[in-house]
Amino acid sequence: MNVARLISFAFILITIGVISVKFISWEYTFKNILPQKKYEVNIDISSRGFSQPVNISTYLPISDNRQTISYETNNSPSLNFLVEQTKSGRVGTWNTMNGNGMLPIRYSFEFIGRAIKYNIDSTLIIPKTYPPSFNEYLKTTKNIQVKHPQINRIFQEEVGDNDQILEVLANIQSYTNSLKSRPFKGVTDALTAARLGEASCNGKSRLFIALARSANIPSRLVGGIILESGTKKTSHQWVEAYIGNEWVPFDPLNNHFAFLPHNYLSMYRGDKFLFSHTKNINFEYKFNVKSRLSPNPLLQQELKSHPFNAYQLWKLFESIGIPIGLLKIVLLLPLGALIVAIFRNVIGMQTFGVFLPALIAVASRETGLFWGLIAFMIVIGVVSLVHFPLEKWGILYTPKLVIMLVAVVILFLIISYLSIELNISSLAYIALFPIVILTISAERFARTISEEGFVQALLITLQTLIVSSVAYFAMNSDSMEAFFLAFPELFLVIIGLNLLLGQWIGIRVIEFIRFRVLLR
Amino acid sequence: MKKLLKKILNASEYLVGINQRNLEYVYPNNPRKHFPLANDKVLAKSILEKNGVPVPVTYAVVNELWEISTILEQILIQKEIVIKPANGSGGGGILILFQKDEGVWTTHSGEVYKKNKLYHHLASILYGVYSSGDKDKAIIEYCLTPHPFLTGIYDKGIPDFRIILLKGIPLMAMLRVPTNKSGGKANLHQGAIGIGVDMDRGIVTQGFYKNKYVDYHPDSGNYFAGKVIPDWSKTLEISIETSKLFPLDYLGVDIILDRYSGPMVIEVNARPGLQIQNINKIGLKESVDKNIQL
Numbered sequence: 096m097n098v099a100r101l102i103s104f105a106f107i108l109i110t111i112g113v114i115s116v117k118f119i120s121w122e123y124t125f126k127n128i129l130p131q132k133k134y135e136v137n138i139d140i141s142s143r144g145f146s147q148p149v150n151i152s153t154y155l156p157i158s159d160n161r162q163t164i165s166y167e168t169n170n171s172p173s174l175n176f177l178v179e180q181t182k183s184g185r186v187g188t189w190n191t192m193n194g195n196g197m198l199p200i201r202y203s204f205e206f207i208g209r210a211i212k213y214n215i216d217s218t219l220i221i222p223k224t225y226p227p228s229f230n231e232y233l234k235t236t237k238n239i240q241v242k243h244p245q246i247n248r249i250f251q252e253e254v255g256d257n258d259q260i261l262e263v264l265a266n267i268q269s270y271t272n273s274l275k276s277r278p279f280k281g282v283t284d285a286l287t288a289a290r291l292g293e294a295s296c297n298g299k300s301r302l303f304i305a306l307a308r309s310a311n312i313p314s315r316l317v318g319g320i321i322l323e324s325g326t327k328k329t330s331h332q333w334v335e336a337y338i339g340n341e342w343v344p345f346d347p348l349n350n351h352f353a354f355l356p357h358n359y360l361s362m363y364r365g366d367k368f369l370f371s372h373t374k375n376i377n378f379e380y381k382f383n384v385k386s387r388l389s390p391n392p393l394l395q396q397e398l399k400s401h402p403f404n405a406y407q408l409w410k411l412f413e414s415i416g417i418p419i420g421l422l423k424i425v426l427l428l429p430l431g432a433l434i435v436a437i438f439r440n441v442i443g444m445q446t447f448g449v450f451l452p453a454l455i456a457v458a459s460r461e462t463g464l465f466w467g468l469i470a471f472m473i474v475i476g477v478v479s480l481v482h483f484p485l486e487k488w489g490i491l492y493t494p495k496l497v498i499m500l501v502a503v504v505i506l507f508l509i510i511s512y513l514s515i516e517l518n519i520s521s522l523a524y525i526a527l528f529p530i531v532i533l534t535i536s537a538e539r540f541a542r543t544i545s546e547e548g549f550v551q552a553l554l555i556t557l558q559t560l561i562v563s564s565v566a567y568f569a570m571n572s573d574s575m576e577a578f579f580l581a582f583p584e585l586f587l588v589i590i591g592l593n594l595l596l597g598q599w600i601g602i603r604v605i606e607f608i609r610f611r612v613l614l615r
Numbered sequence: 616m617k618k619l620l621k622k623i624l625n626a627s628e629y630l631v632g633i634n635q636r637n638l639e640y641v642y643p644n645n646p647r648k649h650f651p652l653a654n655d656k657v658l659a660k661s662i663l664e665k666n667g668v669p670v671p672v673t674y675a676v677v678n679e680l681w682e683i684s685t686i687l688e689q690i691l692i693q694k695e696i697v698i699k700p701a702n703g704s705g706g707g708g709i710l711i712l713f714q715k716d717e718g719v720w721t722t723h724s725g726e727v728y729k730k731n732k733l734y735h736h737l738a739s740i741l742y743g744v745y746s747s748g749d750k751d752k753a754i755i756e757y758c759l760t761p762h763p764f765l766t767g768i769y770d771k772g773i774p775d776f777r778i779i780l781l782k783g784i785p786l787m788a789m790l791r792v793p794t795n796k797s798g799g800k801a802n803l804h805q806g807a808i809g810i811g812v813d814m815d816r817g818i819v820t821q822g823f824y825k826n827k828y829v830d831y832h833p834d835s836g837n838y839f840a841g842k843v844i845p846d847w848s849k850t851l852e853i854s855i856e857t858s859k860l861f862p863l864d865y866l867g868v869d870i871i872l873d874r875y876s877g878p879m880v881i882e883v884n885a886r887p888g889l890q891i892q893n894i895n896k897i898g899l900k901e902s903v904d905k906n907i908q909l
Contacts, residue, residue: 440634489735491742546707547804600639602632607623610630612826612893614622 099594106591110584121401123581131207132357134322137383138202142376144194149174151372152188154318154363156204161211162360167204174198184363194376206322206360213343213353219260221311225337232313232337238284238366239301241308249289250309260312260338264345264352267306271299271347278329297332299347301366304334313337317344318369319361324386330369333359358386387573404581424457426579429589431456431566438565440596443603444558447475447536452559454529456566464567468560470510475537475556478502482541500534629898636889636899644781644864645885652861653885657701657752659861666860668853669879671697671757671871678752683737686755687730691717695758698736700745702752706800708745710736711758723771723799759879762872764845768792768810769835772799776812776870776878778854779887779899783864785851786902788812789894790819790844795834808832809894810839817847823894850878857883
């Protein structure tokens with residue numbers, strides 16, 4: 096075995112060793128290292144005023160032990176906005192005395208939730224009495240008809256004389272869940288749900304509450320949204336019952352028993368409506384949800400307390416004012432380069448420049464992959480046009496490159512300006528593209544056109560874009576970022592893999608196509 | 616599917632890919648420090664000339680700007696010349712010129728080069744326009760006339776033979792013939808057609824063009840398959856002689872067959888390409904196994 100191979104195996108083994116120590120002796124956990132799912136929620140409300148007072152209100156979520164709400168922003172150019180705390184939740188109100196024309200509202204926030212599971216002690220007995228403040232969670236209301244004979248009958252059939260909390264609630268859940276599910280619009284009261292034998296989330300929840308209150312268990316409605324990427328109008332309602340000393344969630348529609356999934360956003364408590372608004376204003380709303388992964392706040396805690404990770408560097412960068420994004424780029428660039436190396440040496444793709452794809456991927460972090468690739472193509476295409484007259488006039492190499500570089504800079508400024516004017520703000524970030532490397536790539540692109548033809552140049556561009564995209568997805572993954580922060584020893588693996596790659600004499604994938612007439 | 620997989624797994628028995636070419640042929644046989652001998656045409660040519668290997672006669676080498684005017688005077692006695700950058704690649708900067716009237720040179724396509732334009736072209740070469748910005752030299756040399764055997768295939772541009780040798784033993788050879796698409800250049804990348812050579816029998820075999828085998832030139836329509844190559848044994852001998860003069864054991868030698876002077880070496884290459892495998896329908900490894908007893 097040769098030295099390079101020995102070193103590469105040693106590097107890989109050392110890394111596995113260090114990572115094992117971190118997990119076993121220092122109690123690193125995957126749960127804390129891996130990123131969490133984060134949701135960007137936009138509540139879009141539109142209405143139209145005809146010179147009259149307009150008043151719209153909705154519940155706004157608040158952070159609690161299960162959900163974290165951050166980066167709240169309100170954008171309502173033609174309406175006043177105020178927030179007040181009520182018993183059922185935080186209410187946001189938009190109003191104006193004289194609403195005219197379209198009155199758009201966008202309320203945005205970020206949500207991170209965690210799934211929560213409660214264990215109900217099977218020996219717990221339903222208390223006989225509660226403090227007076229619990230009366231409202233036990234009483235009968237217009238839509239939750241606790242005392243109604245029909246509800247009583249169902250209670251006797253489904254629950255009977257039982258005083259064990261766990262069993263009573265299990266019976267109620269299994270009965271309400273067994274009712275047919277139907278996406279009714281509007282309000283279904285408990286009695287109607289029972290009579291029809293079918294209901295949507297709010298009918299089943301009210302019936303659940305009516306039965307729980309019949310058993311003397313305080314319970315209430317919870318309103319919110321089940322978050323999924325996409326646009327929707329459906330909100331959701333579920334139930335909380337007071338057990339021991341806490342409110343425990345139940346969802347009779349989706350059969351979650353003493354459990355709430357991580358993507359349930361709760362917005363208010365009680366039998367309320369999510370929205371209320373002035374009549375005749377063409378009120379419309381929708382929820383626009385995007386999910387993405389984001390670094391786990393627990394990761395920082397984890398890293399802070401242990402040596403041999405990149406957290407200290409992080410602190411150092413922060414203390415001297417270097418943007419943290421730069422550290423992330425530095426940490427992930429080797430990974431991008433490894434991907435380029437694999438594509439070039441194993442698959443056999445041709446790219447402009449060895450590391451250009453990794454750098455395009457880095458630059459696209461800010462613009463997003465789509466605009467990043469578009470910007471790259473525009474720059475390469477336009478700047479290579481400059482090359483042809485320069486070549487025809489026999490301009491020398493270095494001065495030619497300088498002229499092309501100036502063309503890149505001018506183009507960047509124009510694109511940045513236009514993107515802000517046209518409100519495609521992410522495109523303005525193309526100024527972060529590595530200008531010098533782009534210039535050299537544009538020159539090489541133009542030269543490839545002269546020497547090997549336009550088709551060939553285009554093919555290499557296409558391959559560069561493919562490799563860039565793959566590098567982008569690897570380098571912009573929060574999991575990768577978290578992993579390299581927690582385990583910078585992975586660099587050794589990258590060196591090791593390249594030592595192996597550098598000795599690999601296998602035939603590249605593309606060569607099988609190139610030499611296909613010879614295969615036998 | 617299974618059959619294809621088997622084919623792919625077997626390929627490394629006879630085919631050589633870029634990775635293997637570099638790791639097992641180029642790196643161990645061609646020390647990096649000797650690359651300039653092959654890359655610099657002035658240097659390569661002087662080694663060949665000194666040892667009596669036939670090369671096109673050098674009329675002048677331009678090293679510095681101030682020499683240009685004098686040299687332009689000196690070459691007025693020639694009817695035809697070739698100007699080349701010493702370190703060019705892909706045929707960039709090469710100019711073939713006839714002297715129409717005194718001091719008035721023109722290309723095949725009729726572009727006129729008077730003193731100023733010629734001066735500028737030579738200066739561009741020296742400044743590195745054709746060698747990625749590095750300072751370069753220009754060679755002005757005898758303009759070869761292709762042998763009738765070659766013009767019988769295609770009569771524009773100058774075809775050349777490429778012979779690949781390992782430790783002085785010829786492994787494979789091909790004939791590269793320009794096409795309309797390649798614009799007179801015998802460069803496969805630019806669309807020249809590659810024609811296989813049966814080295815033992817001294818004949819050309821099939822041509823490989825646009826991933827298909829053909830027996831005739833795609834533009835002239837002239838058949839070539841099976842034609843006997845004139846002076847082949849001398850061509851082969853020259854390639855062997857050449858490879859022994861360079862401390863590069865894996866070498867591509869480019870030879871042009873001149874109508875009047877026979878085979879002449881025009882260039883050597885320290886990392887010859889692999890397309891020759893397709894052109895000859897044979898893997899490089901196979902021909903190593905066939906030609907070299909290890």
